[in-house]
Amino acid sequence: MILFFALLILASVFSAKVTNRFGIPVLFAFLAVGVIVGSDGLNLFYFNDAKLTKKIADLILIFVLFDGGFRTTRKQLHLVAMPALTLATLGVIITAVVLGAFIHLVMHYDFITSMMIASIIASTDAAAVFLITKQNPIQGRLAATLNVESAANDPMAILLTLAFVSILGGQSSTPLEFVGNLLWQFSGGVLIGFLMSHAARFLFDHLEVENRGYYYVLIVGVILLTYGAADFIRANGIIAVFFMGYWLGNSSFVGKRGVSNFLEGIATFGTMALFVMLGLLAFPSHFVNIWKEGLLIVVLMVFMARPIAVLISTFPFHYPLKERGFLMWGGIKGAVPIVLATYPAAYGLDPNGNVFNIIFFAVIFSCLVQGSTLGPLAKLLKLTGGPKQQGTPFSVELHSVKKSDLDVFEFYIRKDTDCVGKTIIELGLYKDVVITSIVRKGKIIPPKGDVKLYEEDILFILAPVKLIKPLAALLNKGKRIEEM
Secondary structure, three states, X not given: OHHHHHHHHHHHHHHHHHHHXXXXXXXXXXXXXXXXXXXOOOOOOOOOOHHHHHHHHHHHHHHHHHHHHHOOOHHHHHHHHHHHHHHHHHHHHHHHHHHHHHXXXXXXXXXXXXXXXXXXOOOOOHHHHHHHHHHOOEXXXXXXXXXXXXXXXXXXXXXXXXXXXXXXXXXXXXXXXXXXXXXXXXHHHHHHHHHHHHHHHHHHHHHOOOOOHHHHHHHHHHHHHHHHHHHHOOOOHHHHHHHHHHXXXXXXXXXXXXXXXXXXXXXXXXXXXXXXXXXXXXXXXXHHHHHHHHHXXXXXXXXXXHHHHHHHHOHHHOOOHHHHHHXXXXXXXXXXXXXXXXXXXXXXXXXXXXXXHHHHHHHHHHHHHHHHHHHXXXXXXXXXXXXXXXXXXXXXXXXXXXXXXXXXXXXXXXXXXOOOOOEHHHHOOOOOOEEEEXXXXXXXXXXXXXXXXXXXXXXXXXXXXXXXXXHHXXXXXXXXXXXX
């Protein structure tokens, strides 16, 4: 069994590398591996336990959504806070209501079931959106809107899905109770996230151990504590961990860089395992019975529900028509809808698996069609914002067991940066600032005083946090050096 799962992991990693080259969202690679080795493929592993899938998925989503909040920067949020969060909350509600109404009218499902299906598929996929905006130089405000929306809209979809699952399961409530519970779950989750972010920062700053592994254990503990505390007061734990991640990720604390790398690994592994497991749970042979319903839901979603939600949600925010059109097409579906599709089966509401199969089919179709065309659409609409920034295979980290105002920062030098062609000694850096290394064309260059800087060099700089902005101005003289 261990050998089998090890081979699955390896196959998933390298299949993701292949799909990335063709601009296909990474979730498709992981799902495909699960489907291929599952019961309807090579039949190497039979798996159809929706309840176990839900339990594992719920745990994985805690860390995946915390990581999404942790990587949402304050700069991104401030740039597009109102439109992105409106899309992530009101937009999800409008999408669910409009799509649910169309499903009820066109497909003749009962109204509550229609609303449940619509709520399940109302959110967009952060992993797919992040990958596309990273690979394509989409204009800053537009990319930030999609990124923040996709990172923040899963909690609302989860709340709505749980509400309609409860109603179908016989736990009826009045409209006032329904709205009151929704408001408390959201506001209570935000409150717990805020309080726990301060508590977590205090714990990290006062741990003071030399073994950095304890910091990684601590972050796991505070994430689970945040979720548990929210659940204890009957607030939403997913919302709590997302906002705790946002506030913690935008503050300074001991061990932050190492914790960030650790979280990235946890989230990546969790996402991979989750998608493979969901692929195993799927039976493509059943699609022959539901592909028409799945395709119809995609059409209603892409051309009716999502456009209406975007038009209403962005109405006060002065987005040009072509940008709104791009946002409409950017509603790519992903992991959370497939996870939420296991909820009806887990509660005994989907005995024949049709709801799961419909959602699975719709997500795959959306992932392939929208995910592979969003980048080219940005170029067609002339919504790109300059050359794509090059990455680096290297990372430099400052590990300290005590709080420090020093940190290592990464800067990318563009062709119009003023320091291009100058030697390090000619830069006139502050006395407290040291360039620790230079990455040039995938290789590390020792930062000697007579070394010249060139376009596309990446500098790792050790400096006091308060000097980062003045340092950027000094290196670039107000032009476009980017802090990464």
